[in-house]
Amino acid sequence: MSKNNVVYVGSKPIMNYCMAVIESLRHSDSVALKARGRAISRAVDVAEVTRNRYLSGVKVESIDIMTEELDSHDGDTRNVSAITILLRNEG
Amino acid sequence: MSKNNVVYVGSKPIMNYCMAVIESLRHSDSVALKARGRAISRAVDVAEVTRNRYLSGVKVESIDIMTEELDSHDGDTRNVSAITILLRNEG
Numbered sequence: 001m002s003k004n005n006v007v008y009v010g011s012k013p014i015m016n017y018c019m020a021v022i023e024s025l026r027h028s029d030s031v032a033l034k035a036r037g038r039a040i041s042r043a044v045d046v047a048e049v050t051r052n053r054y055l056s057g058v059k060v061e062s063i064d065i066m067t068e069e070l071d072s073h074d075g076d077t078r079n080v081s082a083i084t085i086l087l088r089n090e091g
Numbered sequence: 092m093s094k095n096n097v098v099y100v101g102s103k104p105i106m107n108y109c110m111a112v113i114e115s116l117r118h119s120d121s122v123a124l125k126a127r128g129r130a131i132s133r134a135v136d137v138a139e140v141t142r143n144r145y146l147s148g149v150k151v152e153s154i155d156i157m158t159e160e161l162d163s164h165d166g167d168t169r170n171v172s173a174i175t176i177l178l179r180n181e182g
Contacts, residue, residue: 037132038129038132039132040131040132040135041128041129041130041131041132041172044131044156044172044174045172047156048156048157048158048170048172052158052170060156063154063155063156064154065135065138065139065151065154065176066139067139067143079139079143081132081135081136081139083135085156
């Protein structure tokens, strides 16, 4: 999967990421939504809004959750949960 | 799946829900974590912390995301994203 087919979800409005997903799916059959920490909820929103409002042919192919280690400012590492939602355009 | 095998994740500390999951898995092979809206991120944390820190034999069997309609105070309905994480104890 090329870099273009990953949308990293952060703290911007949901619609920004929906547009990025829709644009990705113009060039590819699938796109991965990735998020960490509190942005995980927003990634789920992006997947649901994209499917329900814009692209009804898009299916959730797989969802994975994992723990990632982040380096914090004081030199320690800190664990943060992460999610990858793989969307596929079947429409 | 009986009611005892569902843990609803809300705004309490993560550890409360981890303890509920561990208690559920004493009586059953599987437990479902359910959350809506911003609690979705916390449900992922609960799954990851339980697996990494307490019960290494617990696997994520499936993850589903969906949209639920909530009645708001003004009589309208409001869409909210939801997640169900099914954990199975294989250890």
